[in-house]
Amino acid sequence: MAKPLRFRRSTERWTAGRVRSDLHAALDANLGASMSSPWYRQPEGYDARRFEMDNGDVALFAWNDDGGFWIGNTETPRALWGTEKYTFREVPTPVAQWAEQELLAQLHEEAPWLAKYPAISRFFLPVLLSKDGRHTSREFFREYAAGFPDASREAGLSFYEEFLATEPFEERHVMAAKLGTAEHLDLTRMSATMSEFTVAKLLVDAGYEVTPEIEVTTGHAIDFRADRDGTGNLVEVTRPMAPRDRSAGSAVRSIRETVETKTTGQLEAHGGGVTLFVDCSSFDDGEWGRLLSERPSVGHRPAVVFRVQPGNSTQAYTNGTVPVDLPGYVDVR
Template identity: 60%
Template sequence: MARPLRFRHAPGRWTEDRVVGQIYRDLDRNLGATRRRPWFKQPDRYDGERFEMDNGDVALFLWNDDEAYWLGNTETPEALWRTEKYSFEAVPDDVSTWATRELTAQLHEESPWLEPYPHLSWFFLPVFLSKDGRETTREFFDDHAAGFPDATREEALEFYELFLRTRVLDEWREVMAGKLGTSEYLDHTRMTAAMGEFNVGHLLVEAGYDIEPEIEVSTGHAIDYRAGSGGDAVLVEVTRPTPTGDRRAGTPVAAVRDTASTKSEGQLEEHGGGVVLFVDCSSFPDDEWQSVLAEQPEVHHRPAVVFRLRPSGRVEGYTKGSVPLDLPI
């Protein structure tokens, strides 16, 4: 499975002959390629190339006498195999901005339903146009409402657009967007679990907390969030059970218990306490959620928050133990 889109940096002198010989001809020989002018003006200090492959792949290339930058969702030419990779945030701003404009325009041409959601388009761009995941990640939002049952595509997109527009996760864009995966096969369970972290992020931000994801702890694990307010901080871990129609568990209550047990008896047990477990039941349709809410089952860990979020922002749930967070549940 390929990773989200990243730049390759190739120091050294590049010329027209070298670009044609080592980049274009390599691509054309392996895939069939057309060399085109970029859709947008490249940064002044570079020459710019856009390579479009016969199979739908695309690659961008900036070059001058000192260096080159490559970004593509296709096979990497052999001349660039040993080059270092960098995120969008780690390359010069004008290089990143130009490439983002090029790829966002392509994304919106291919999937015009994403155009009304500019920050979501930007945030997930490294996976929406990744080598293997460019179809499945978009399909997850388009056909599956990003994991919300009984919701429209537009409702889900608007919800995540509004949350991402707060920019609280911009600094961690690559790792958070990458949680969706870049597989050519749609993994609905993995993708909904990834969006569970965004759901919890939304709840914490709405409650007035500053959040930081991917907190390294002494066990070698990464806890999903640190939520802070007024100098105090709480560690938060997220799990998301799948509805009974998608798993062997016979009832929604069993699904909640089983999923929470896996998390609490593994990573959280090794950590030894001090973490609030959030059990995101947002994948459950109304009837399944109502049975969970009525019984309020234990989840093998305290403190814990069990909740269901709708794209309207409505949230319901219950807590177990003394939760050191002020939440609307």
């Protein structure tokens, strides 16, 4: 399975003639391909070419006397096999900025509706234009409001657009890659991934800096560390399936079974000190209302059980003494 877009770096010598013979000719023979000048000014200090394949794939190559950088959602020409891969943050800034500009233009040509959400487009670009995941990731945002079952596309995407526009993560690749690049839509898994963004937004709105994927001594990774005023708190996120989609058929049982998966795994191994956020945004009004009225224990303390309705309300209840604050707009029962 292909993964999110990354650059390949070649340290060999490149010329316009070699680009034509080793890259374009190979692509053209296998897929049918055209080679042209890039749409935007090539990065300073580099020559650059754009490749468009008959099947809709696209690729870019920029080179100078120190080697070349390749990125694309197509097959890798043999001349670049075995080269190391790098994220946008790990390559020279002129190359990264030029490639991002080219690829965002490509994305918005293929999916014009995404142009309304530039922060989402940029953040998830490595997935939205990936080889295997570009169609499913776009479908997830377009048809499923990024995992909010009762929200419009505009409401769901605007919720994340506002958050990502603040550039909350120092390195986007780790979080963007979590959305995945599968050819088949997995609504449950992708919605659970977006719950991590939802919790990160709640923490940022409450004044915390968030760092994802915190490795702990047990060998596990905890979703976030939330830092404020010199104090850090570990935060893990889980998202139960809606009771109507489970054989359990009960809101209480749904959250307890989901939390049990966490508590008998990484949280148990860690031995405490982690706040668990349980995202019930997939629950309908009746299912969520029953939880709020009963406020059941979820099997882990401290815990925040919450539901977000974009453009409407965010409600929550807590189990135990929660060491992190929630933003003022959260209605805590």
